Amino acid sequence: MSLTMKKRRHAEAMVPQAWLGLMKGQARKAGRRVSPMAETARDVAAHRLEDARIWAAPKLDQASHSVEEQFAPMVSAFLAEMSRRVDVSPVKSRRRWPMLALLTGAVIGAVGAVMYRNNAQRWTDTMKDNMREGVSDTAKWTGEKARETADKVGKKSDDISGKIS
Incomplete structure (x- = not known):
């Protein structure tokens, strides 16, 4: 081979x-x-x-x-x-909850605003009443202090004028 x-x-x-x-x-x-x-x-x-x-x-x-x-x-x-998850069409039950929560929040906010305004009005009225009473009390107190001071000044001036004469 x-x-x-x-x-x-x-x-x-x-x-x-x-x-x-x-x-x-x-x-x-x-x-x-x-x-x-x-x-x-x-x-x-x-x-x-x-x-x-x-x-x-x-x-x-x-x-x-x-x-x-x-x-x-x-x-x-x-x-x-x-x-169901991939489907593009919106499901109505999914949109109800957010809308319901939004409306509930708006209602609670409106009720809160009304309560705040009422409370603020009551507070303003109370402060006006207290101020009127407070002004008259202050005026009385101021008047009393002015009389006391005038009396003291009068006594002192009498004492001083008595010593001078």
Whole structure:
């Protein structure tokens, strides 16, 4: 056997014709010996495949019922929830609560403002009454102090004029 190199660096085997005939004969003999074993392997594989299908068929049926009864409702509920969340159309119940809270706040604010004005008016009236009473009390007190001071000044001036004369 000789090897030759071509231009593109491919090795090419040069096998003599006699060797090819010899190898062909040996392959036929090996094929005749292996053929019964291959048929037996094929039959065993077919039998085992049939056994596997007999075992797997009820398991797959049971799994399909289990998925249908247990898993499918959860997936369906999940998908329905996602579609509700993704849906663009507004839901009326979602808009009622914020509007109700806003209106309640406005009503409470208006009631508070009215109560504040009433309380402020009462406070103003009370202060006016107290001021009137306070002014008259202050005037009385001031008048009394002025009389007392005038009396003291009068006594002192009498004392001083008595000492001078």
